[in-house]
Amino acid sequence: MYRDRLDAARRLAEALGHLKGVKPLVLAIPRGGVPMGRVIADALEGELDVVLVRKIGAPGNPEFAIGAVSEDGSVHLEEEARRCRQEWLAREIDRQRELIEDRRRRYTPVRSPIDPAGRVVVVVDDGSATGATMAAALATLRQRDPARLIAAIGVAPLDTLARFEALADEVVCPEAPDRFSAVGQFFADFGQVQDEEVVHLLGENAP
Incomplete structure (x- = not known):
């Protein structure tokens, strides 16, 4: 298209x-x-x-979003996220927050x-x-x-x-x-x- x-x-x-x-x-x-x-x-x-928002991809299928993390730290989860192990989900949320912080430093370093x-x-x-x-x-x-x-x-x-x-x-x-x-x-x-x-x-x- x-x-x-x-x-x-x-x-x-x-x-x-x-x-x-x-x-x-x-x-x-x-x-x-x-x-x-x-x-x-x-x-x-x-x-x-x-x-800056980062997708939380499903385990084994990272292109399928089960939630997202925003730059302000807020987390938005889909229904499918409830089926994930909470330990894994917490680690993934922390990882995405770190990636967001890194991107902001690189993308707009002087403002x-x-x-x-x-x-x-x-x-x-x-x-x-x-x-x-x-x-x-x-x-x-x-x-x-x-x-x-x-x-x-x-x-x-x-x-x-x-x-x-x-x-x-x-x-x-x-x-x-x-x-x-x-x-x-x-x-x-x-x-x-x-x-x-x-x-x-x-x-x-x-x-």
């Missing part, structure tokens, strides 16, 4: 065109959401930053995160299967009092989008296929985004 993440970002930017002029704060979920966030922020003449309070905030990711990561990001940001909170996703199943509608003021997703197994299946090119690219994109100044 998409050539690559930039193709998805251009379609999202077009759908979000009504935000041009309000200088939205575009918060991308690393790492895949950051190249998309750069395109969207530039198109809307907004600011780009990251919202603090941009405050979303009173801003129109667009949370961007390339896609979402279970919705755990995006839901955690939205729930965390809602507590920071944005003027408006928007979820922008390249692709997601309909039941996941319905979940976001309860957490965001607006949900934008150009592709919501009936059959969904993984985000990558909807991109001809879904190469991994490296940390170096994230740091570079966050360092660029919007036009």
